[in-house]
Amino acid sequence: MKKYKLIVTAIIAIGVILIGTSTPITNLYKSTNLLNKGFNKIEDNKDSTKGESKDAKEPSNHKKYLICIDPGHQQKGDPNAEPVGPGAPYQKARVSSGATGVATKKPEYILNLEASVVLKHILEGKGYDVIMTRESHDVNISNSERAILANEKNADMVIRVHADSLDNSSKTGASILIPEKGGKYTSNIYEESNKCAELVKKSMQESGIQLNGIFQRGDLTGFNWSKVPAILVEMGFLSNYNEDQMMSNPEYQRKLMQSVADGVEDYFTTK
Ligand SMILES: [Zn+2]
Numbered sequence: 001m002k003k004y005k006l007i008v009t010a011i012i013a014i015g016v017i018l019i020g021t022s023t024p025i026t027n028l029y030k031s032t033n034l035l036n037k038g039f040n041k042i043e044d045n046k047d048s049t050k051g052e053s054k055d056a057k058e059p060s061n062h063k064k065y066l067i068c069i070d071p072g073h074q075q076k077g078d079p080n081a082e083p084v085g086p087g088a089p090y091q092k093a094r095v096s097s098g099a100t101g102v103a104t105k106k107p108e109y110i111l112n113l114e115a116s117v118v119l120k121h122i123l124e125g126k127g128y129d130v131i132m133t134r135e136s137h138d139v140n141i142s143n144s145e146r147a148i149l150a151n152e153k154n155a156d157m158v159i160r161v162h163a164d165s166l167d168n169s170s171k172t173g174a175s176i177l178i179p180e181k182g183g184k185y186t187s188n189i190y191e192e193s194n195k196c197a198e199l200v201k202k203s204m205q206e207s208g209i210q211l212n213g214i215f216q217r218g219d220l221t222g223f224n225w226s227k228v229p230a231i232l233v234e235m236g237f238l239s240n241y242n243e244d245q246m247m248s249n250p251e252y253q254r255k256l257m258q259s260v261a262d263g264v265e266d267y268f269t270t271k
Contacts, residue, residue, distance in 0.1 A: 200263030
């Protein structure tokens, strides 16, 4: 009986020793791995100096660009104020409720999300990574918060989707808004935003979309908080009876968003 107890104790002791040493073994394995990685790095560097390494070419050929789509507005505007730029003395409403279609009676926030979802699918089909600032209407995300989200994700381009409205119901056509060139908060992102806007403009014109032009804006919170390039597409005028109906037509939405996506693709391929 004593002998049996001794054997059991010995087995338990061996078990404890094995458990005790398993961590150092894992660590040893990890450090060997690290050593291997370090070794590979040296190898990579050696290869890249030859200028013909496959790895050396990868960053430019295989970089997956991230596009952030911001469907403008939301179900309920938030009139509480936020600064128009980081540290700005001026404040504006966190987010307004947007316009309403004169013919369709459709609120802008619904139209913006409809078109944004179409744009998302087209861009994903082209192989881009896409994030959205909102995918439903019942949210409360201010314009600065939308910009900060894109900053935090380090998006390569932000596309804000809106529709215009004016007292003058005869005014029609799309517009592209970009951050102001000499803007206090936006001078760093002007150049790339403008490049993209020019290519989107060209693409829209080639598709036969009526376009009023590219306009710099220094007063938009969503641009002023952005640290990454951004454009805002005003798809057309909700205050014009025909254009309002046209913008809700799925075929026109697809045509319009295809032209935007093609322009964005031109921007990335010539970057
Ligand atoms: Zn709007």
